[in-house]
Amino acid sequence: MMLDRNRPAGIQYMGLAGVSKSCMQAVERLLITGTQIEQVMLLTAGQTHALLLQEESLGTVAVKSGFRSGYPGEGPSTLSATLHLLEAFDVDVEEIEVKAVLIERLDDSALTQGDLDDIEKAEPVRPRRWYGYLLPNPRHDDGPVAPIRRLPELMPWGVLDGHLVQAALGFENNPDHALMVGFRQLEDLVRARLGQEVGEGRAFVTAFVGDRSKLTWKKVSAGEHNARSQLFTGAYGAFRNPRAHGMTEGRDVSALQEFMLLNLLYTLERSAIDRPQPTEPDEDAAPAKPKYKRT
Structure with missing residues (x-):
């Protein structure tokens, strides 16, 4: 039985649309808590970006469009930091181009089953373009683990x-x-x-x-x-x-x-x-008999 394309997708949504820090922190929280993210789809509509994450126990999680590219500012720097972090955790990232109206529905927490089907069928951008969204890593001393070092310290x-x-x-x-x-x-x-x-x-x-x-x-x-x-x-x-x-x-x-x-x-x-205490010899005990070797 085929699902109605207009049926609500029934997935989780995280972050606030247009609020870069909120969207980056959503990804950080998932990684910090040990969530095993299997794949991330970077949804691109022009210079606006959102994320669709696949995780075994949580299923599909959408992170709203707090990410931007193509100009200096908080949105592009947050996108870069988030992609650096996913890369440090060895998460597979693919980018696909979508229509702006799909991003709008995602931001309204209203993706449909048809939207998910279209995303699944879409061909990833080739050659990979998302590497161009990465800005220089500000902490060269830590090498590839620098994005992980920027995560907040949390009590285990x-x-x-x-x-x-x-x-x-x-x-x-x-x-x-x-x-x-x-x-x-x-x-x-x-x-x-x-x-x-x-x-x-x-x-x-x-x-x-x-x-x-x-x-x-x-x-x-x-x-x-x-x-x-x-x-x-x-x-x-x-x-x-x-x-x-x-x-x-x-x-x-x-x-x-x-x-x-x-x-x-x-x-x-x-x-x-x-510590076990050494036992003292019993003074009243009979002395041990000497052992003789047979000749």
Whole structure:
């Protein structure tokens, strides 16, 4: 049974028509959340452009016409940045020419099944023209990953240790406070496991450093244990102490990177176990009989 060409397409729409930033952010949000975009159709009507994205779980997603080309300005620079980003994520992009009225229906969230059929049947522009819409990359130091580096830093909520969630809720407004609270809570957790009071900065040393430390991990070698213990003491000295003394200005390590390192320490602390204590010989036990080799 053939579908009525005038039937509404029933797809998702993102972005605001004529608002470049909104349309670029729509693509960024899809990529940041791990959406696997299989293909992008760049719909071109003169100097006006929109996008039609194919994704396995979401189906077809239309991004409205916030993109322009052919003159200096925000619309062309946003189109360039978006195409650079898709290219960095290795997304296949094809361009087809459409009528302006189709772009208008897309902007009204009113594409029809006939519109989708026409787009699917259209021949892509050859030779590829969309490379001409790319402007020079402003961050040559990062090479092809520069567009990805421009994406906003977002808290990866799904991997956070439960003890850090409350601190993470206030991270965006005050990252310094969230980090200090996170380190303080971690020290308190370790002190509680030690069952003793230790001075500031000594909890991690007492708990993890050396072959007589209070805590260790299952099935790790002495070298692995030593390396993990250095993560605790190194992070404390490199990040917690400078923050406590107001010495973080001008540092080039982002607060979110520090927060994720702190999250790793929470994970390691949770998986640590009490170090088995060596058993002392029983003084009342009979001495072991010597073993003799048969001659």
